[in-house]
Amino acid sequence: MAKKQxxxxxxxxxxxxxxxxxxxxxxxxxxxxxxxxxxxxxxVKSRAVTVSVTNLxxxxxxxxxxxxxxxxxxxxxxxxxxxxHVSVMVRCKESxxxxxxxxxxxxxVTVDQERIPINVRDVIREDxxxxxxxxxxx
Ligand SMILES: CC(C)(COP(=O)(O)OP(=O)(O)OC[C@H]1O[C@@H](n2cnc3c(N)ncnc32)[C@H](O)[C@@H]1OP(=O)(O)O)[C@@H](O)C(=O)NCCC(=O)NCCS
Numbered sequence: 001m002a003k004k005q006x007x008x009x010x011x012x013x014x015x016x017x018x019x020x021x022x023x024x025x026x027x028x029x030x031x032x033x034x035x036x037x038x039x040x041x042x043x044v045k046s047r048a049v050t051v052s053v054t055n056l057x058x059x060x061x062x063x064x065x066x067x068x069x070x071x072x073x074x075x076x077x078x079x080x081x082x083x084x085h086v087s088v089m090v091r092c093k094e095s096x097x098x099x100x101x102x103x104x105x106x107x108x109v110t111v112d113q114e115r116i117p118i119n120v121r122d123v124i125r126e127d128x129x130x131x132x133x134x135x136x137x138x
Contacts, residue, residue: 002074002131004087005042007035009069012062023062028102029053031070032086036106039072039084043132046123048082048108049115056104060090067091069098075105077135080117082108 008031018024033050040048062068069089076083084106089098112118121136128136 001085002135003129004071004073005039007038007070007072007086009067012064012066012068014064017064021064023064023066025058025102028058028062028088029056029104031068032088032102032104033106035070035072036084036086036108039074039086040082040108040110043074043082043125043128044110044120044123045125046110046112046118047115048110050106051081051109052107054105054107056102058102060099060101062088062090062101068101074132074135077120077132079119080109080111082110082120084108 012023016023016027037048067090071087071089073085074082075085086104086106087100088102090101091098109117110120110123124136
C-alpha cells in the first residue's frame with residue numbers, strides 16, 4: 001500500500017443536502033471519484049477512467065456546514081488498473097478530531113486517446129514515491 005494522501009478538502013452547503021437534511025450520498029460519491037482521479041493523476045501522465053466502485057460504506061451521516069477531508073491511498077497497481085482506497089473524514093466541531101463518514105475502493109484504468117486500456121508502467125510519472133515503485137513491481 002502507498003502512503004495516505006489528502007486529495008480534497010471542503011465544506012458542505014445547503015445545496016448538498018437530501019430531503020432528510022443530511023448530505024446526499026451521490027454528492028459524496030462524486031467528491032470521492034474526483035479525489036481518486038487526483039490520486040491517479042499524481043502518478044500517471046495519461047487519461048484514466050473510473051471502471052468500478054466497490055465496498056462503498058456510508059458509515060455516519062454528514063451534516064450541513066461540516067468540513068470534510070478526503071484521503072486517498074493507492075492500494076494496488078495491475079496492468080492497466082489502479083485501485084485506490086478513498087476515505088472521507090469529517091472534523092468534529094467541538095473536539096476538532098476527525099471521524100470517518102464514508103469509504104470505498106475505486107478502480108481506475110489508464111487509457112489512450114481512443115480510450116483503449118494501456119499499461120500503467122508506460123505512462124508512469126518520473127517523480128513517483130518509493131511506495132508507488134513497490135506497487136509497480138511484478
Ligand atoms: C475502462 C474501460 C476502458 C475498460 O475496458 P475493458 O475492455 O473492460 O478493458 P479490459 O477488460 O482490458 O480491462 C482493463 C482493466 O480493467 C479491469 N477491470 C475491468 N472491469 C473491471 C471491473 N468491473 N472492476 C474492476 N476492474 C475492472 C481489468 O481487470 C483490467 O485490469 P488490468 O489491466 O490491471 O489487468 C471500459 O470499460 C470503459 O471505457 N468504461 C467506461 C469508463 C467511464 O466512462 N468511466 C466514467 C464513468 S461515469
